[in-house]
Amino acid sequence: MASSGADHAVWLRGxxxxxxxVIACAGADxxxxxxxxxxxxxxxxxxxxxxVNVLAGVYRPDGGEVWVNGQQRFFHSPADAIAAGVGMxxxxxxxxxxxxxxxxxVLGSAPGLLRTNEIEERVAELSAAYGMAADPxxxxxxxxxxxxxxxxxxxxxxxxxxxxxxxxxxxxxTPGEAAELGATLxxxxxxxxxxxxxxxxxxxxxxxxxxxxxxxxxxxxATVDNLQDVDLTSLxxxxxxxxxxxxxxxxxxxxxxxxxxxxxxxxxLNDRGLPALADINMTxxxxxxxxxxxxxxxxxxxxxxxxxxxxxPAQGRVAVNGQDVTRASPGDRYGLGLAYVPEDRLGVGLAPxxxxxxxxxxxxxxxQRRGLLLVMDRCxxxxxxxxxxxxxxxxxxxxxxxxxxxxxxxxLLLGRELAEQPAVLVAAQPTRGxxxxxxxxxxxxLVEQRANGVGVLLISEDLDELQALSDVLLVMYExxxxxxxxxxVTPRTILGSAMAGNPPT
Amino acid sequence: xxxxxxxxxxxxxxxxxAVAFVVGIATALVLGLILLWTSGHSPAEVYxxxxxxxxxxxxxxxxxxxxxxxxxxxxxxxxxxxxxxxxNIGAEGQMMAGATIAAGVAMGADGLSGPLLIALxxxxxxxxxxxxxxxxxxxxxxxxxxxxxxxxxxxxxAIRVVEWLETGPWKDPESFGFAVIEPVPEQASLPGxxxxxxxxxxxxxxLLLVFSLAVSRTAWGYELRxxxxxPNTARYAGISLRRKxxxxxxxxxxxxxxxxxxxxxxxxxxxxxxxxxxxxxxxIIVAALALMRPSGVVVAAFVFxxxxxxxxxxxxxxxxxxxxxxxQAMILFAALVAAVFFNYRIRWRGPAGxxxxxxxxxxxxxxxxxxxxx
Numbered sequence: 054m055a056s057s058g059a060d061h062a063v064w065l066r067g068x069x070x071x072x073x074x075v076i077a078c079a080g081a082d083x084x085x086x087x088x089x090x091x092x093x094x095x096x097x098x099x100x101x102x103x104x105v106n107v108l109a110g111v112y113r114p115d116g117g118e119v120w121v122n123g124q125q126r127f128f129h130s131p132a133d134a135i136a137a138g139v140g141m142x143x144x145x146x147x148x149x150x151x152x153x154x155x156x157x158x159v160l161g162s163a164p165g166l167l168r169t170n171e172i173e174e175r176v177a178e179l180s181a182a183y184g185m186a187a188d189p190x191x192x193x194x195x196x197x198x199x200x201x202x203x204x205x206x207x208x209x210x211x212x213x214x215x216x217x218x219x220x221x222x223x224x225x226x227t228p229g230e231a232a233e234l235g236a237t238l239x240x241x242x243x244x245x246x247x248x249x250x251x252x253x254x255x256x257x258x259x260x261x262x263x264x265x266x267x268x269x270x271x272x273x274x275a276t277v278d279n280l281q282d283v284d285l286t287s288l289x290x291x292x293x294x295x296x297x298x299x300x301x302x303x304x305x306x307x308x309x310x311x312x313x314x315x316x317x318x319x320x321x322l323n324d325r326g327l328p329a330l331a332d333i334n335m336t337x338x339x340x341x342x343x344x345x346x347x348x349x350x351x352x353x354x355x356x357x358x359x360x361x362x363x364x365x366p367a368q369g370r371v372a373v374n375g376q377d378v379t380r381a382s383p384g385d386r387y388g389l390g391l392a393y394v395p396e397d398r399l400g401v402g403l404a405p406x407x408x409x410x411x412x413x414x415x416x417x418x419x420x421q422r423r424g425l426l427l428v429m430d431r432c433x434x435x436x437x438x439x440x441x442x443x444x445x446x447x448x449x450x451x452x453x454x455x456x457x458x459x460x461x462x463x464x465l466l467l468g469r470e471l472a473e474q475p476a477v478l479v480a481a482q483p484t485r486g487x488x489x490x491x492x493x494x495x496x497x498x499l500v501e502q503r504a505n506g507v508g509v510l511l512i513s514e515d516l517d518e519l520q521a522l523s524d525v526l527l528v529m530y531e532x533x534x535x536x537x538x539x540x541x542v543t544p545r546t547i548l549g550s551a552m553a554g555n556p557p558t
Numbered sequence: 559x560x561x562x563x564x565x566x567x568x569x570x571x572x573x574x575x576a577v578a579f580v581v582g583i584a585t586a587l588v589l590g591l592i593l594l595w596t597s598g599h600s601p602a603e604v605y606x607x608x609x610x611x612x613x614x615x616x617x618x619x620x621x622x623x624x625x626x627x628x629x630x631x632x633x634x635x636x637x638x639x640x641x642x643x644x645x646n647i648g649a650e651g652q653m654m655a656g657a658t659i660a661a662g663v664a665m666g667a668d669g670l671s672g673p674l675l676i677a678l679x680x681x682x683x684x685x686x687x688x689x690x691x692x693x694x695x696x697x698x699x700x701x702x703x704x705x706x707x708x709x710x711x712x713x714x715x716a717i718r719v720v721e722w723l724e725t726g727p728w729k730d731p732e733s734f735g736f737a738v739i740e741p742v743p744e745q746a747s748l749p750g751x752x753x754x755x756x757x758x759x760x761x762x763x764x765l766l767l768v769f770s771l772a773v774s775r776t777a778w779g780y781e782l783r784x785x786x787x788x789p790n791t792a793r794y795a796g797i798s799l800r801r802k803x804x805x806x807x808x809x810x811x812x813x814x815x816x817x818x819x820x821x822x823x824x825x826x827x828x829x830x831x832x833x834x835x836x837x838x839x840x841x842i843i844v845a846a847l848a849l850m851r852p853s854g855v856v857v858a859a860f861v862f863x864x865x866x867x868x869x870x871x872x873x874x875x876x877x878x879x880x881x882x883x884x885x886q887a888m889i890l891f892a893a894l895v896a897a898v899f900f901n902y903r904i905r906w907r908g909p910a911g912x913x914x915x916x917x918x919x920x921x922x923x924x925x926x927x928x929x930x931x932x
Contacts, residue, residue, distance in 0.1 A: 361794075363793065363794065382798075383795070383796045384797070386796075387796065393794070400788075400790055401791060401794050402791065402794065403788070404791045407784065411780070411783070415791065415794075415795045416795065418780050419777060422777050425776050425777070426776055427777050427780055
């Protein structure tokens, strides 16, 4: 192994980064050769964003080294990274809507005297050189998303970035615009610049990129030197990959009970107003675990939200225990037996600034009342029971939960959801980011609930977990269920091609 | 190079609050020393006069309480909205609206006995504040229109309405041509406590107590806290955010309206355009000093009231009102800065090396001084 990063445009070496309750990077590596387009792959939470934020000077790593163009760097701010030639294009563009294209491009790096005409001319030359049509005189608010993205790229080129990082660049683009973006990136690579390309859309990754790094659970799980050598299926497999994560013995199959959750013809839009779910039909029976397989961003989040009432479906019907709940509020659905462990634990499932007690009664505070008053003794008792039963390690019950570890937060959340014997449990990424004991504890709770007759919908990005726990696997691709497979006898390659959108017939 | 970074405290310790507060005030007094010296006054004399005027003797104390009462009510009004992450900037206007409706009721029902009339005026004061808040509250809850702008704009509307009433329809015919409204009936003055203090102080304290219990001990308060601290979690729990925003704002407006009625029946003789006297705006500072907590409002309103009384008194020593205002502002500013350290601590950070992630969060502004901070 070379002892310096001289041969690489970017070398992130052994990056470690921890956030309260989450280990984002645990010694991940990323090497990008000059003049290549490098795909950075991995599920949500695998550490991609943290890695590129380390490169962009937004985060400082707890451990590891950052090398850019053969020099070790210690970035103290994004400005340092820009000076070193790193350009970032975030998903949410960072442009000033009221300024023109040219003004946005030179913002922060303008020469002392702003001569509008000259700058506009130079911006026009730059955009022509890379085949990006952009009228420098137009205000940014008039531009389409695709045009705004071009402005972001031009901004980096203006600062002569040798490395351009693009986070999910095609999420906001039409297919035509995406193809144009591919051509622009290629032109940049041919000049010797490097591009780091983060995306979940594997077909585009294969079409645009030369090499790839796959992150999983904060570590580098695989590197691909030549993407032409691999197919979509194995790429999908690498991404979802294996965690060695089935810590619980596979429960013997049981007789299925009655239907507890059913979705009929569900369609829904995502936050951007684009179709996220199309014609979904599925049922979960009492005493079974239904696993949802898929590369993230294929509608799993929206599926969970539609079921639990946080998102209105455009059409279709949701029923819990045979009762139509399509128009019911999330709280009412819980009352009917639908428990939910959301993917975003701290943002949706829990209130980080409130106490352990307050968080434990989110579902049941109404039954802890006497008249108008909330009976604090009962709340505390309820909380103590949860904490003991689910082995949550907490300090004082009246302290905010923000200080708890990820595993303990999840134990508390799961315990709260299970406290009142639900009929259905929707668990989204319940073990993501947890340590080994945490994963094992959560998984065994899920299996135990199945044995108790709860119907579990398990949405996960961990194939090992899904295969170990589920009674049936449903594969989602672009908002549709593209296949149903028995977990134990289905080879990975079949699941892989279904996840890539080509279910074997 | 070392540079300071504010880090959110994991646990807020009451003792540090007291220390930060005392250090803050002491700093302000030291800075004020320089101000007074350079403007040719004896700091010792000025400070002594301020202290005497605000605290020494029942009359002084009564004056401070009289000032602190409307401040506590408007402070509570702002804090109620603030607990939901909303800013009621227009307590000044709601106070006027409350006083106006209360005055109107007094005119129409001046035959009633004292206690009955006062009760009626207080209730109509609450209603007046709520009415003025209704538009901003609905616009916020249903259309997402910033309540900061709308509540502020209505302040001027409310004050102009009173000016119009003074010069027009409600002008006192026995005022010898002065544009004043007739005094409120004699029997409609709040019973006094001692000196200039009146039972409005007890009303304010009672309301603060009730509200603080309601927030910490009722299901309604729990929902309010949950919706304020974590809106998505509240939605997940089936709480209607829309309704919570609406009730918090209306309640806030109602309390500010109550402040108007209390001021009218307690301290003023008649409704006039100067009745709100900046109390509504000062309530924002009180609530910020109190970190949006009812218990803090009590302390902050008392300190603020004392600073105002003391600041006015030193003008008799020949200190110009400008210097007095600067001194008051310095003390409040110092207290406000001190309040930051209730929730944050300073960490000095070197140029390189390992750092914990919360440094970066504070630096990136994720968790740094947001609404509930100050």
